[in-house]
Amino acid sequence: MVAITINGKVYNTNADPRTPLLWVLRDDLGLTGTKYGCGVAQCGACTVHIDGVANRSCQVPLNSVGRRKVTTIEGLAENGKMNKVQEAWLAQDVPQCGYCQSGMIMAATALLKTTPKPTDEDIDAAMTNICRCGTYQQIRAAIHEAAKG
Amino acid sequence: MTTQTALNRRTFLASAAAVSGGFSLGFGVPFGGAAAQTADVPEVNAWVVVKADDTVVIRIARSEMGQGTLTGLAQLVAEELECDWSKVTTEYPTPGQNLARGRVWKNYSTGGSRGIRESHDYVRQGGAAAREMLVQAAAKEWNVPAAECSAANSVITHKGSGKTTTYGKVAAAAAKIEPPKEVKLKDPKDWKIAGKGLKRLDTKDKLTGAQIYGIDLKLPGMLVATIRDTPVNGGKLKSFDAAKVEKMPGVKKVVQVENAVAVVANTFWQARTAINALPAEWDAGAGGKVSSDDITAMLAEGLTAENAFIGNRAGDAKSAIAGAVKKVEATYSYPYQHHVTMEPMNCTALWTADKCEIWGPTQNGEAALAAAAEASGHPVAKCDVHKTLLGGGFGRRGRSDYVRQAVLIAKQMPGTPIKLVWSREEDMTHCAYHPVTQCKLTAGLDASGKVVGMHMRISGQSILASLNPQGLQNGMDPVTFQGLNPGGAEGQFGYEIPNLLIDHAMRNPHVLAGFWRGVNLNHNAIYVECFIDEMAKAAGQDPLEFRLKMGKERHMAVLKAVAEKAGYGKAPAGHFHGLAQIMGFGSYVAACAEVSVSDQGQLKIHKIVAGTNCGHAVNPAQIERQIAGSFVYGLTAALYGEVTVKDGAIEQTNFDTYNMMRIDEMPKVECVIMPTNDFWGGVGEPTIAVAAPAVLNAIFAATGKRVRSLPVMNHDLRKA
Structure with a gap:
């Protein structure tokens, strides 16, 4: 039994301690907002925060999390209110299929924490997630909008 | 421990319906009724349900x-319905319901950029008929002529008395009204909801993790499977050693699925770990001897082969070229490419002795239903697709290969829902890829630079031969000639050339070819539009002027619009423009790319101005x-797309x-949307086709290097 803290709640799981956090979230804990895209840390669809830092959860074994606090897309809203990145995403009507957007929003939220007023170059460097529908132009606009708010 | 498995069936149904509304017919519920979101409310007609609180549920057949x-x-239905857009929601009726109701929702297939352009009339009629029935119900209640009543924003008003009521209040009565025999549709110039750039209806859940995709489904008692299919298309499974992995954690069963093998476990990670450890061998068959070089040689032979299917012919191209003052010739090629949806293939299936249900992402609900029925061994009426x-x-996802697999696995575990999830690796290596083609173009110019003849010989793979051979016409694949047709509303060739021959030598390697966003228009646009630039160069003329001299009016209107907006010919210092245009999926599209190439050969795509005349612009x-996104x-x-083959495998x-x-x-993309409002063209695909040729032409302008094969990453772009 391994205990991990996700979105402020402690979960106990019987999953094999070597299981990637991504699959513990999705299959053991039912937190399916975090997506599987590649399993090799390329696409970023599985991005979560560990102690506030963006991580690709497909590369994080369960037993490496320890007492660190995990935040997933389900935990971004506070008291039912979406965070400013989610609000900007809504205002810019960003998603198309939406599958990559959990990871995009997690990456953007982490970026704004360290760089509150990112330049286009900051966005280019931080947002390495893949979107196949091609929402990059709206993502850029939404990050700038969130930075204003 | 997991919160979801603790839910009982009723709770699951309620929450699943609340989350998506899409598969609300749900687990274990009999077939043929109305969808659960609207099950307690009589529909006004097949397209429209109005609840007592004035919520309008619009049924959507396409994916x-x-x-x-x-x-x-939904905008098109709502426009005619005259309802309050802020109260609109949607749901998918199932393909099984469609069948049971005489295909009242018609075609479910969602491909070829046809979703709107081939259903706009009957969905608008559905909205208009529902409006008339709601108005009549109100008129009947008030005992006044319906002609004295009007509807707007979900409110019905009687002109004489000033009485008003809402759709929700009369919906139950409207459901009993005889549907009108004929309805008059609005003139698009009077549209208030359609034609407007409204926000999407399906955004919010995508921002919070609440949106349920097929890969996220969890049904009570469900197990998860993953699969390994033959590495070489056409190969046969020889053996596998289930005993080696059956005792691994969480593993429930190892099953053969035709020439594939699957592991069923409690979780994906357990299934994945086991299948990676599973010893399995395949006989590759004839395909196992084929590598990319063999395919290249096979297609090269077709470039000069005697026999070919003719797609477009005018005059006598070969004689005109032979007698021309100047001859231009070039050979191009286009590789296999993968679609790479972000969500890997998946499907959930539940098989019992008397029925079969599946849940999952499909572009073709009815084809998925047929595939599920065939694999299940049950009649179609006992199957359904959520x-x-x-x-x-x-x-x-127009193909149903993964649906068939899920059902064949579930059939080996009766009564247990099985969610089949492919790994990315399985997904990348088991696809029907963008077809591989080569093209030899030959043209003759007269002394003034005018094109007197052109021969375009395409050699390569047919998608229909690969996936749907019954669609061939006397062996010919008409889809090959997308954007090259002599006329028609789908995709005509854009230039007047007096002596023209466009033909196709079909060469089909063992690798499956499939419909890939933009389909054959993608390579056809590169071949035509880059070669036009080559001819312009030979004629010593500007590529835009050269096109305008021989281009058809509607094609050139979009090209001129993008050239003007892009400031064609006036690129900033060190930047260069490239143009392309084509007609496909019923729409006229064009692009002007602005690029620079550094001394080290580094390409930067700065800006794209893209134009489309799609007839009517619904949003x-x-x-x-x-x-x-295109x-x-x-x-x-x-830039990057190339799937290669070694010993038959990807x-x-x-x-x-x-x-x-x-x-x-990502370059900055600016759009010129210029609908002429006199036809219905597609949007999702056509513009993709002008992306590559516009950039390749700009690269030539920047470097003098003509890139004739994709991907660009294989080429040294340093100036010659």
């Missing part, structure tokens, strides 16, 4: 995969997004060997 068709179709939102489609804001899709393919396995454009490479 939503990001392209926005769900919102666009569609989920697609995490990308791009043509890949300009979503069209802009589709166009911007350039990510098309430019990823142009070599690329994941994003680390098959690169994708990220945000840092």
Whole structure:
């Protein structure tokens, strides 16, 4: 039994301690907002925060999390209110299929924490997630909008 | 421990319906009734349900995969319905319900950019008929002539008395009114909801993790499977040693699925760990002897072969070229490419002795239903498909191979829902890829530089021969000639050339070819539009002027518009422009790319101005997004897209060997949406086709280097 803290709640799981956090979230804990895209840390669809830092959860074994606090897309809203990145995403009507957007929003939220007023170059460097529908132009606009708010 | 498995069936149904509304017919519920979101409310007609609180539920038959068709179709229904847009929701009726009701929702297939352009009339009629029935119900209640009543924003008003009521109040009575025999549709110039750049209806859940995709489904008692199919298309499973993995944690069963083998376990990670450890051998068959070089040679032979299918012929091209003052010749090629939906293939199936249900992402609900029925051994009437939102489609999910697999696994575990999830590696290596082609173009110019004859010989793979041979016409694949047809509303060739021959030598390697967003228009646009630039160069003329001299009017109108907006010919210092235009999927599209190439050969795509005349623009804001996205899709393919074959198998396995454009490479895309409002054209695909040729032409302008094969990453762009 391994205990991990996700979105402020402690979960106990019987999953094999070597299981990637991504699959513990999705299959053991039912937190399916975090997506599987590649399993090799390329696409970023599985991005979560560990102690506030963006991580690709497909590369994080369960037993490496320890007492660190995990935040997933389900935990971004506070008291039912979406965070400013989610609000900007809504205002810019960003998603198309939406599958990559959990990871995009997690990456953007982490970026704004360290760089509150990112330049286009900051966005280019931080947002390495893949979107196949091609929402990059709206993502850029939404990050700038969130930075204003 | 998991909160979801603790839910009982009733709770699951309620929450699942609340989350998506899409598969609300739900687990274990009999077939044929109305969908659960609206089960307690009588429908006004097949397209429209109005609840007592005035919520309007619009039924959508086509699949939503990001392209926005769900919102666009709802706008068209709502426009005629005259309802309050802020109270509109949607649901998918199941393909099984469609069949049971005499295909009242008609075609479910969602491909070829046809979602709106081939259903706009009957969905608008559905909205208009529902409006008339609601108005009549109110008139009947008030005992006044319906002609004295009007409807707007879900409110019905009687002119004489000033009485008002809402749709929700009369919906039950309207359901009993005889549907009108004929309805008059609005003139699009009077549209208030359609034609406007409204926001999508399906955004919010995508921002919070609440959106349920097929891969996220969890049914009571469900197990998860993953699969390994033959590495070489056409290969046979020889043996596998289930005993080696059966005792691994969580593993429930190892099953053969035709020439594939699957592991069923409690979780995906357990199934994946076991299948990676599972010893399995395949006989590759004849395909196992084939590598990319063999395919290249096979197609090269077709470039000069005697026999070919003719797609477009005018005059006598060969004689005209032979007698021309100047001759231009070039050979191009286009590789296999993968769709790469972000959500890997998946499908959930439940098989019992008397029925079979599936849940999952499909671009073709009715084909998925047929596949499920065939695999299950049950009659179609005992099967159904509950569609989920697609995490990308791009043509890949028009096929039902993964549906068949899920049912064949579930059939070996009766009564247990099985969610089949492919790994990215399985997904990359088991696809029906963008077809591989080569093209030899020969043209003759007269002394003034006018094109007197052109021969375009395409050699390569037919999608229909690969996936749907019964669609061939006397052996010919008419889809090969997308954008090259002599006329017609789908995709005519854009230039007047007095002596023209466009033909196709079909050469079909063992690798499956399939419908890939943009289909054959993608390579056809490169071949024509880059060669036009080559001819312009030979004629010593500007590429725009050269095109305008021989281009058809509607094609050139869009080309001129993008050239003007882009400031064609006036690029900033060190930047260069390239143009392309084509007609496909019923729409006229063009692009002007602005690029620079550094001394080290580093390409930077700065800006794209893209134009489209799609006839009617149902939602300009979503069209802009589709166009911007088209350039990510098309430019990823142009810069990086190449699937190669070694010993019959696909070599690329994941994003680390098959690169994708990220945000840092995304050019600024500006759109010119210029609908002429006299036809209905598609949006999701056509603009992709002009992405690559516009950039390739700009690269030539920048470097003097003519890139004639994709991807660009294989070429040294340093100035010659």
